[in-house]
Amino acid sequence: MTQTIVEQLAKFSRASDFATLPSAVVDECKRIILDSVGCALAATNEPKGRIGIDYGRLTGGSGKATIIGTGDQVSMFGAAFANGELINALDMDAVLPPGHVAPYVIPGALAAGETVGASGKDLISAVALAHEMSYRLGKAMDYLRDTKDGKVSPPPVYGYSSTVFGATAAIARLKGGSEEIIANAIGIAGSIAPVNSQVAWFQHAPSSTIKYLLAGALTQAAMTAAHMAELGHRGDVQILDDREFGFPRFIGTRRWEPDGITADLGQVWRFPGESAFKPYPHCRILHALLDCLIEIVEEHDIQPAEIDGIKVWVEGFVEQPVWLNRKIEHVHDAQFSIAHGIALGAHRVTPGKDWQDPELVFGNSVLSLMDKVTHEIHPDYVQLLTGHGASRPAKIEVAARGKTFFGEKRYPKGSPSPDPASTMTTDELVTKFRHNAQGVIPAHNIDSVVASLLDLEHVADIGTVMSKLAGPATEHAHASRDAVAQD
Structure with missing residues (x-):
């Protein structure tokens, strides 16, 4: 029996072990994580970032997941919300079709991974599958810079809601979900994805400060989908196969080219070829x-x-x-x-x-x-x-x-x-990170975080890296865990 697209994505997610990843994919994931964490650190005192932190604290309760730049440990739900908002606050985060991907897929992976004590290899695998999935879905749908008959042809409905599938798969995989659970989680994610409201945001200036999609809201949809499947809910595994009534229809895309979503999936990794970084905190x-x-x-x-x-x-x-x-x-x-x-x-x-x-x-x-x-x-x-x-x-x-x-x-x-x-080298990304982290975390932690993230595959517990992302006044909060984790 032919598997649905959702089932094929679930199989890919379960099979994407670190050992199967090409070195170029591993390197790009480490670069994206480094850049994203730096963007989050830079935003801790920005209005959008502060609101994200406050809401993460409000909804987070107690837990093992770190809000970047604060040292606060809350539930994975609270940390994912806050860190998504932080990564995207300055609009300086990485770019990948369908637009922005990192602030939607990385926060849930970090929060879930830290909570379960995941290794750096586990995190890299989750980030890789989330980016590949998001990229393939983005390329299957309308694109903001589409052209037709020699003229620009922006879509009437557009947004980054399709990143919810990769975000969900990353969380479910890190939490040890089976292929069946991941498939249900992805199916649930498609049913609860945020609406694509980006075109309205283009048209209404001065614009809403939630931007093209509230990162925290998408992280919550992904968290909900992953947990609902884990707890026993069944997802709609046909939601990406049904052009008439499924996700392509209700999310608003004019173009739907599903063959590209699954072609050579797991064999050919496409996202590194279009992964871009932003030197400036501007569109x-x-x-x-x-x-x-x-x-x-x-x-x-x-x-x-x-x-x-x-x-x-x-x-x-x-x-x-x-x-x-x-x-x-x-x-x-x-x-x-x-x-x-x-x-x-x-x-x-x-x-x-x-x-x-x-x-x-x-x-x-x-x-x-x-x-x-x-x-x-x-x-x-x-x-x-x-x-x-x-x-x-x-x-x-x-x-x-x-x-x-x-x-x-x-x-x-x-x-x-x-x-x-035009390529941004790793050295240039490190320079950007250092500038973004300056004055937010202790100077001696900046070198340590850079070294750990660039050597992430050798980190046994990503919590030891997250513990170094506390501000100067709160870094002691993780000191005991660091001492225990050191070999």
């Missing part, structure tokens, strides 16, 4: 432009007050309110506004939590320069995008000192592309 649409802008102002030592105007050419689908917004009322708004992002980038502040410092975001220097920023759609956007999927073409002109300075890029820093310089 990815601006990154190539920020690369150009920062090169110009640094090379010529141009100060913001010297700039008479900045003109940028942007991606074809971004003429929507969330990106056109010039009404900056919340630091969150600064993550998406084209004009504000360019103005802020010209100030040469090291990317990270400082980009959301209210004194910078709402400062006269940034807001006055914002008024001098104009944009047009890049004329070759569709042609370059269809030529290579990593393309995010950008052009910029900076008028200053009576001159015009030009910059142009096709691929932003952080993306795997035909240009080797």
Whole structure:
């Protein structure tokens, strides 16, 4: 009897042992985990991050799972919610089709893994299967940067709800679920996935601070699905096979190409080829432009007050309110506004939590320069995008000192592309992590965490790494466990 897609995903999840993973998959998982933890640390004092922490504490009760940057140990439900919000708060986390994946799938894996005493190998396996599954589902559905007949064709309904399947499978696997339990969990996840409300978020500016999908909410759906299956609920294992009534229909995708979800599943790992990292805490649409802008102002030592105007050419689908917004009322708004992002980038502040410092975001220097920023759609956007999927073409002109300075890029820093310089190296990710962690955890822990995460396959209990992610005032909370765990 032919297995359903859900049953095949469950079989893949159960079979994805560390020993079966290619080295490139292992390395990419370690890079993604390192980057995600750093993004979470940087967000502990940001509004979205603080709310996530508060809610995680409120709902978490007692438990063995750590809220990153606090030292608090709560239930896996509370920690997963808080850490999802923390990872995504600065909008600096990794990018993978269907968009963002890490803040939805990593928090549950960390929380479940820490609770059951999982090893680094176990965590890597869970993160790998969750990313591969999310990527394959994302590629089977509408994509935000779709084109049709030579023009941009963004979908009318869109979002990242499909990551709930990988998030659920990772949790269920770490908790030791059988193939049958994982299949039921995945089937339940499809039935309770959050709605895809992202397009509404695009249209309503100033935008909702839950963003394109509240990370904490999806982690809770995944946690619920995994536990309901473990406790005996039966899931809908046909939910991904039914185009008329199943997940593709009610989640709102126009395109559904299910063959790609299961083709060579477990034999060919596809997600590392499109895994990208974000140097800037701003929507990815601006990154190539920020690369150009920062090169110009640094090379010529141009100060913001010297700039008479900045003109940028942007991606074809971004003429929507969330990106056109010039009404900056919340630091969150600064993550998406084209004009504000360019103005802020010209100030040469090291990317990270400082980009959301209210004194910078709402400062006269940034807001006055914002008024001098104009944009047009890049004329070759569709042609370059269809030529290579990593393309995010950008052009910029900076008028200053009576001159015009030009910059142009096709691929932003952080993306795997035909240009080797665009790839973000592990050393560069470590530098980003160190900056994000600075002042949040003790300096002596930063080196230890970096070393452990880059050598994660040799960590016997991931709780020993999580214990080092407490803030300076709370690091003693895990001291006894560290002493016991050391060999």
